[in-house]
Amino acid sequence: MTSFRASIPIRCVSWYCCLLAGCATLPASSQVDHDLKVADIELASGAPDAALRIMQDLAARRPGDARVTLRMGEADAALGHPQAAEASFRRVLATAPGNVPAGLGLARLQLASDPAGALAGLQGLAKAGPRDARILTDLGVALDLLGRAAEAQAAYHAALDVDPALLSAQADLGLSLAISGHPSAALRLLGPLARSADAGSRVRQDYALAETLAGHQEQAASVLRIDMPATQVASVVNAFESLRDAPR
Missing domain, CATH: 1.25.40 (Serine Threonine Protein Phosphatase 5, Tetratricopeptide repeat)
Structure with missing residues (x-):
């Protein structure tokens, strides 16, 4: 997110x-x-x-x-x-009411507990700033949290049309693809990001999730060991695997 x-x-x-x-x-x-x-x-x-x-x-x-x-x-x-x-x-x-940083700040706080409220606020911001990649990316996150993956992915693509190098939009798009049943497409997007020299732990975890959902548990575990103790890796992979059968 x-x-x-x-x-x-x-x-x-x-x-x-x-x-x-x-x-x-x-x-x-x-x-x-x-x-x-x-x-x-x-x-x-x-x-x-x-x-x-x-x-x-x-x-x-x-x-x-x-x-x-x-x-x-x-x-x-x-x-x-x-x-x-x-x-x-x-x-x-x-x-x-049109202050974008305040609107984004409030929406990001709402994402965890009230994604519908966050979505409403972000849609209002998007009307005023339809070419703001930050708004479009957060809009995608809200839609994903509400189970509207296709709309979310369209929002991420719109954000990347504005700013093709925006890492958050790329990572969120990859995560959305993985969770919505397209792990191979997610791997193609997240793999280069996760292997880059400046990759953060969040991108690597998204990549490990995609690897798990693609049936590559060993590869996922190898990625996770970069950022967490080996004793935690198996439980995280198991949690990722549980998403495969989750309703979409």
């Missing part, structure tokens, strides 16, 4: 301190922009706790600023605080 997805390799303390040292001389508006940029860097570099602290301080000085509220929602979502994140996203959407 769509899962909250960019990586900026910076955690330089001296650079960060230099940024903060210049704060006192910045005008108020420049200070806000500066803090927002620092929060974005923290979020992108995998430090949502730092981003949240910055935004909480800024929210006290700028109550009601949608840019601050949005980033608080993104930080809370990354930290596993869904209720706080949802409240932030809804506050943004209450004043700006």
Whole structure:
């Protein structure tokens, strides 16, 4: 799924301190922009706790600023605080219903517990931004969760028409094909992704699922051992196999 997805390799303390040292001389508006940029860097570099602290301080000085509220929602979502994140996203959407980052943030929170609600929100976003690959990919995930695989795959293809290199759309399409009874097609798509040097564990697990559903349990186990202890592999393969007979 769509899962909250960019990586900026910076955690330089001296650079960060230099940024903060210049704060006192910045005008108020420049200070806000500066803090927002620092929060974005923290979020992108995998430090949502730092981003949240910055935004909480800024929210006290700028109550009601949608840019601050949005980033608080993104930080809370990354930290596993869904209720706080949802409240932030809804506050943004209450004043700006077409705000795409807030709409996507809310939809991604809803996917696990309310895919129909997520779908409704994403369909509204898609009407305003029909060529946004992020929206189309998440739309596909919602449709897959509702058992509408053909529609989901059409959404992933639409996303890839916009951005052919979008990894999340490729991986989600492969997973959808595997679960909907087309493991061979899934393997053709997921295989190169899983074998690439920068492949993540999620793509490898999707590939292992496709291998299992294609009847290649040993190959699946070999892939899974890259990311998990050997003692867990058999139970995961068994869980994957149970999907073969699941109703579609």
